[in-house]
C-alpha cells in the first residue's frame with residue numbers, strides 16, 4: 001500500500017535498530033484518513049472470505065481493527081491483557097510475549113464472543129516475531145473458530161514472524177513490508193496489497 005509506505009518514510013522513526021516508531025500516525029496520534037485506506041485494503045484482500053469477526057490485541061491493534069471491522073460490517077473483538085487474571089471457564093486464554101515491552105502477558109477473550117461458526121480476520125499494527133498473532137490464533141482455536149487470514153499494517157520482514165505464521169498455514173497480508181532498518185534507513189520490499 002503505497003500511501004502507507006510513503007507515510008512511514010515521511011514520519012516513521014527508527015529506534016534501537018529494529019524497532020520503528022509510528023506514533024505520529026498509528027500508535028499514539030492516529031490519522032483516520034490513512035486508517036480508512038488501510039481498512040479498504042484489508043477489505044479488498046479478504047472480502048471473499050466470509051469474515052464474521054475481526055480480532056486484535058490491545059492496545060495498538062484496536063484502531064486499525066475497528067476501521068476494518070466497519071468495512072466488513074462485523075464486530076471487532078480485542079484480546080485483553082491482564083496480570084491478575086485468574087482461571088475462569090468463561091475465558092479463552094493464552095500467553096503472549098511482547099516484542100516491544102519484553103514481558104509475557106496473559107491475554108484473553110470472553111468465550112461468548114467467539115464460536116465455531118466464526119470466520120476470523122486477525123489484524124495487528126506490526127508483525128515482528130509473530131507472537132501476538134500466534135496468541136490470537138490460539139484463542140480462535142480454543143473457540144473452534146476458523147482463522148481466514150491475518151492483516152498486518154507493517155511487517156518487519158527481517159524478523160521471523162511471517163515465516164512462523166505461514167508455517168501454521170494462515171494467509172498473511174502485510175500492507176508495508178520492511179526489509180531492513182539498518183544504517184538509519186527504512187528499506188522496503190513489495191507489500192501484499
Ligand code: 5GP
Nearest residue numbers: 019020099100126127128129130131132161
Ligand atoms: P510480535 O508479536 O510479532 O513479535 O510483535 C508484534 C507486536 O509488537 C505488535 O502488536 C506491536 O504492538 C509490537 N511491535 C513489534 N515491533 C514493533 C515496532 O517496530 N514498532 C512498534 N511500534 N511496535 C512493534
